Amino acid sequence: MRYDRQWSFHNPVKIIFGPGRIGDLAALAPYERGVLFTSPGFTARGLTDKVAALFSGCRLEIIDDVRPNPDITAIEAYQDRLQEQGIQFVVGVGGGSVLDTAKALSYLLGEGGSGFSLRDHFYGKASLPAYRPLPLITVPTTAGTGSEVTPFATVWDMAKQKKHSLARPDLFPDAALLDPELTLTLPREVTVTTALDVLSHALESVWNHNANPVTVGLAARAIDIFLSTLPGLLDEPQNLGYRSKMLTASLYGGLAISSTRTALAHSISYPVTAVLGAPHGLACGFTLPALLEFNREGDEDGRLDAAAAMAGYDSAGALAEKIRAVFTGAGVGDLMAKYEMTGENILELAPEMFTPERAGNNLRAPDFQDLEKILSASAL
Numbered sequence: 186m187r188y189d190r191q192w193s194f195h196n197p198v199k200i201i202f203g204p205g206r207i208g209d210l211a212a213l214a215p216y217e218r219g220v221l222f223t224s225p226g227f228t229a230r231g232l233t234d235k236v237a238a239l240f241s242g243c244r245l246e247i248i249d250d251v252r253p254n255p256d257i258t259a260i261e262a263y264q265d266r267l268q269e270q271g272i273q274f275v276v277g278v279g280g281g282s283v284l285d286t287a288k289a290l291s292y293l294l295g296e297g298g299s300g301f302s303l304r305d306h307f308y309g310k311a312s313l314p315a316y317r318p319l320p321l322i323t324v325p326t327t328a329g330t331g332s333e334v335t336p337f338a339t340v341w342d343m344a345k346q347k348k349h350s351l352a353r354p355d356l357f358p359d360a361a362l363l364d365p366e367l368t369l370t371l372p373r374e375v376t377v378t379t380a381l382d383v384l385s386h387a388l389e390s391v392w393n394h395n396a397n398p399v400t401v402g403l404a405a406r407a408i409d410i411f412l413s414t415l416p417g418l419l420d421e422p423q424n425l426g427y428r429s430k431m432l433t434a435s436l437y438g439g440l441a442i443s444s445t446r447t448a449l450a451h452s453i454s455y456p457v458t459a460v461l462g463a464p465h466g467l468a469c470g471f472t473l474p475a476l477l478e479f480n481r482e483g484d485e486d487g488r489l490d491a492a493a494a495m496a497g498y499d500s501a502g503a504l505a506e507k508i509r510a511v512f513t514g515a516g517v518g519d520l521m522a523k524y525e526m527t528g529e530n531i532l533e534l535a536p537e538m539f540t541p542e543r544a545g546n547n548l549r550a551p552d553f554q555d556l557e558k559i560l561s562a563s564a565l
């Protein structure tokens with residue numbers, strides 16, 4: 186990897202980590218009126234009430250119907266419901282969809298944002314005005330999205346099967362509170378697919394034109410932790426040590442992409458999620474070994490080998506082999522079968538997979554034949 190070049194890194198999110206730290210949440214938001222976004226599952230596990238009870242001196246609006254892959258229609262409904270309520274801060278407690286929803290609403294409910302149409306923005310009729318979003322605290326319950334430390338939010342328009350990205354430098358959350366105890370009860374499938382997102386963020390930030398020595402260092406740590414932790418974590422899902430490690434890897438991956446953004450694996454994933462319903466991490470993760478091999482050929486400064494070495498592997502090729510072995514052990518093939526990620530189904534989606542702002546970040550630019558080869562090597 187070349188160190189003799191210009192780069193910058195900026196991430197202003199205050200990070201609070203550790204078992205039991207959820208108890209510190211209310212102190213981060215010393216206001217009288219706020220909104221908590223979470224998922225139906227979090228409420229079903231009895232956790233929403235516990236979190237809400239922390240805000241004893243505050244009127245807290247609770248929205249616990251955030252669904253996977255937040256849709257523009259749902260975001261607009263939340264905006265309508267909340268914009269006259271004098272909301273002073275936003276908390277998101279959940280996976281990537283919840284955190285992205287909270288992030289979008291912190292922007293839409295910000296000072297001066299009243300009536301702004303995100304839909305108009307996504308379809309080119311309105312640019313994003315610069316104003317201060319509401320204070321935002323992100324609490325991830327998966328490991329994970331990394332969204333707790335990034336200034337991006339993914340918003341879907343499922344009616345058009347299109348994915349949009351809300352991205353602004355002022356969308357960084359004010360604080361991210363990572364409590365690994367919140368991840369202890371995740372079911373196996375969610376544990377695997379969200380962990381695949383961790384590895385996706387790490388690798389995508391390395392084979393990325395925006396990579397720099399800080400992001401590669403973070404990514405290498407995330408890769409190392411992912412590979413050395415996932416097998417044990419799946420054997421012992423209640424092990425707080427493993428859960429803490431994977432949440433740390435998720436944080437590292439999030440910090441890396443907060444600077445680089447993502448690349449081709451994410452670009453490939455969007456139609457796989459929109460059409461086949463595959464969870465985000467699985468849709469990103471299934472191509473990673475093939476993409477690692479593909480990007481090695483465009484890796485003029487040797488950063489993939491360098492990242493592999495930092496993660497404890499002899500070469501990027503050895504790393505790809507290890508990733509394949511860990512995927513097999515984690516049952517990634519079974520999950521792909523569940524979502525019908527066959528060669529036929531996946532290749533049909535190939536024309537939709539070039540999202541310019543994602544694929545354009547990729548170290549080696551693929552043509553359509555390259556893409557088909559990567560997909561053929563990766564699909565069932």
Ligand SMILES: [Fe+2]
Nearest residue numbers: 382385465469
């Ligand atoms: Fe992702």
